[in-house]
Amino acid sequence: MISSVHIQNFKALLNHTISFKALTVLAGANSVGKSSVIQCLLLAKISEDTTVNSTQIPLNGEYLLSLGSAKKIISDDAENEEIKISIVKDNDSFQYIYNLPPQNERFLILQERNSIQNERIRMGVFEFTQLQYLNAERIGPRVRHEMKNYDLNVGFQGEYAIDVLAKYGGIHRLDEHKCFPNDAENNKLSYQVQKWMNFVLPGVEINANVHDDVDVAEMSVNHRTPPNVGFGISYVLPIIVAGLIAEEDSILIVENPEAHLHPSGQSKMGQFLAKMAGAGIQIVVETHSEHIINGMRLASLYDYIPHNEVIINFFHQNLPSKELKIQAISLNESVDLSKWPPHFFDQTQRDFAEMMRIKQSRRNGS
DSSP states (O other), X not given: OEEEEEEEEETXXXXXXXXXXXXXXXXXXXXXXXXXXXXXXXXXXXXXXXXXXXXXXXXXXXXXXXXXXXXXXXXXXXXXXXXXXXXXXXXXXXXXXXXXXXXXXXXXXXXXXXXXXXXXXXXXXSOOTTOEEEOSSOOOSOSEEOOOSSSSOOOTTSTTHHHXXXXXXXXXXXXXXXXXTTOOSSOBHHHHHXXXXXXXXXXXXXXXXXXXXXXXXXXXXXXXXXXXXXXXXXXXXXXXXXHHHOOTTOEEEEEOTTTTOOHXXXXXXHHHHHHHHHTTOEEXXXXXXXXXXXXXXXXXXXXXXXGGGEEEXXXXXXXXXXXXXXXXXXXXXXXXXXXOOTTSSOHHHHXXXXXXXXXXXXXXXX
């Protein structure tokens, strides 16, 4: 399991360490470095996947990265053009050092890859076991979906979720810790997907089929075509399937799990993700939703996950200097937050206070 990531000279992350637990949340305003942490994990993964003789690490395409050219990702205040990503995982520390190419190309040059236990990392020593990554922009409602012919993976946009469900729903069985609470007797993937989907989105019935002759996977929702039931289902389903099929000690990264969900559904999605983290999957979530976080806190009270296995990293820029601060927030046994920094999900209180101020001003002026 990853316990921390240290990043130097990558975009807003000039010299920062981010703490990780079984359930890691990246929260904060827009454009303050949350996605950059995920991008660094994906770059490290690409650096592991690349061939031994290749040192060119692409910044675009793989894992849906769209980082542009190399010079655009160097921190504004960097003292040199060297990017470092250091990952502490399972009592070892792995470091990736990148240089910029001579021209403003769309790749980084992998200069060095090393660890404490191995002077030079052998190929495959550092693995994100069955890393699954779900981009914030998942596929929308559609009748027909892509098919694939390899391992269990829903794809970066959830494009293979229906294919996986149709092919493996009736034969893939889950560990009881992933099953819906008090309903582990039927541990088939298809049944548990249905239970969790109904938990997040009550009344939803998913039907998935494959047509091998034309390489198409097809779905219906409550016997209707997906475009007639909205975006919420197509955005939620890949998360549910990905969480349930992920292997123990693997990593699941999810961006914006709250997208297209009612606040009630957001809270329940937070509970689901916490349940999966408690089952042995390391979950990394980027979110702007206090409902997601409150659902995770509630899940800890339900004993889905120990309170000390949840960490919230709050990203905030001090203005006008734009200095980035990352504060690690933990939960105590009562799932209270260890700290509540300014601007941390306080907009509701701010809006209420402003409404009170305006109404009081109007009453005084009348």
